[in-house]
Amino acid sequence: GRHADSKRTTGFHYNGLTFDQESFHVFAGLCAVDNPTHVEEMMRALKENGQQCTRMGAYKPRTNPYTFQGHGKDCLPYVFELAGKYGIKVIAMEITHESHIEEIDECLEKTGRPTGVMLQIGTRNTQNFELLKAIGRQKEYPALLKRGFGISLNESLNAAEYLASEGNANVVFCLRGMKTDGGAPHRNLVDFAHVPVIKRLTRMPVCVDPSHSVGNHERAPDGILEVTHATAQGIIAGANMVLVDFHPHPSKALVDGPQALTLPDLPAFLEDANLCRETY
Ligand code: PEP
Numbered sequence: 001g002r003h004a005d006s007k008r009t010t011g012f013h014y015n016g017l018t019f020d021q022e023s024f025h026v027f028a029g030l031c032a033v034d035n036p037t038h039v040e041e042m043m044r045a046l047k048e049n050g051q052q053c054t055r056m057g058a059y060k061p062r063t064n065p066y067t068f069q070g071h072g073k074d075c076l077p078y079v080f081e082l083a084g085k086y087g088i089k090v091i092a093m094e095i096t097h098e099s100h101i102e103e104i105d106e107c108l109e110k111t112g113r114p115t116g117v118m119l120q121i122g123t124r125n126t127q128n129f130e131l132l133k134a135i136g137r138q139k140e141y142p143a144l145l146k147r148g149f150g151i152s153l154n155e156s157l158n159a160a161e162y163l164a165s166e167g168n169a170n171v172v173f174c175l176r177g178m179k180t181d182g183g184a185p186h187r188n189l190v191d192f193a194h195v196p197v198i199k200r201l202t203r204m205p206v207c208v209d210p211s212h213s214v215g216n217h218e219r220a221p222d223g224i225l226e227v228t229h230a231t232a233q234g235i236i237a238g239a240n241m242v243l244v245d246f247h248p249h250p251s252k253a254l255v256d257g258p259q260a261l262t263l264p265d266l267p268a269f270l271e272d273a274n275l276c277r278e279t280y
Contacts, residue, residue: 010203012170014142015089015116017052019172019205023240024277026270027092029054031211031245032255033071036078041248043086045263049270054083055092055243059100060255061124068254073100076107084114092144092243094120098134105140120144123176123212126159127151136166143171144207144243149179149188153197160204172241173204175234177213187215187259190230195237207241208234211259217250227261228272235276242273 011020019025030042033056046054056079060070083091095101104117119141125131126148135143143163147156156173163171175195177188190213198206210230218226231242247253247260261269 010169011205012142014118014170017089019142019170019240021199021203021205021238021240023205024235025053025090025240026051026242026244026273027053027055027090027207028242028244028246028261028266028269029056029091030247031055031253031260032057032060032068033075033079034252034254036082038248038252039075039079039082040086041263042246043082043088045246045248045266046088047086049266051270052087052089053092054088054090055120055245056083057094057255059094059096061094061096061122062255070255073103073107076104077111080108080111080114084111088115090116090118092118092120094122095135096122096125096131098131101134101138101141116141118142118144118172120146120174121159122146123149126156129162132159132162133166136163136168139168139170143168144174145171146174146176146209147178147191149177153194157198157202160202171204172207173198173202174207174209174241174243175213175239176209176243183215186213186226188213190214190233192230192234192237192239195234195239199238205240206238207243208239209243210234211243211245211256211261215256215259217258217261224272225261225265225269227259228269231269231273232276235273236280238280244269
């Protein structure tokens, strides 16, 4: 940022990329991996647009037990191989149980480590202390910790401390909106004004997730997607990372289709993000 004191930034390097309070990366990708064709279409679009990061959900924490729960470890081989093919260096991937760390590690090993993985801790698991300790104990993979949607900021920051106290300080903290009145007009109340607060209170790079905050694919009267508006707020406030849902065919998405942006939205989304970043 314009006035940032570089001495404050510690951050980390992972698989050739830097993550700190100065860096900036967009992680556009699938909320949930559904099939290899969609993964490939997504990754090809990312490569065509100069991107080296993505989000890919394999293990999905669902509110309703009768809905698609994610392909889990079965999809990892093609996700990692396609990432290698399209030059993706880091995939943000949520895990919901500590056994998933080993599944990811084994599959990366088997496929020749074509990419890296940032272990995402979802908002429903921000206070899953045993999961936090397990992710903290391993040092191979950095962590992307979501803010808890119904707890205090201080409680979420303590969750980050669980990771660090177990030995893994390679943590990015992600704002994703807070629960309010029945999820209207947005799925969650956008909390991106807290980006500079987290940067002031901690040394963590800060990510924003406009998709899970806004939760729709609506356009404002100015013709701009509300997800894009929220992203702009986050970046102008100093966000170091953006996690955002895209899907080649949102109507066929198995999770969160209504909030996914389409591949033709990608160039304008990135252009807008980079413009906001330049004005920060
Ligand atoms: C996600 O990013 O896929 C997700 C489930 O997000 P959250 O934990 O913020 O709801």
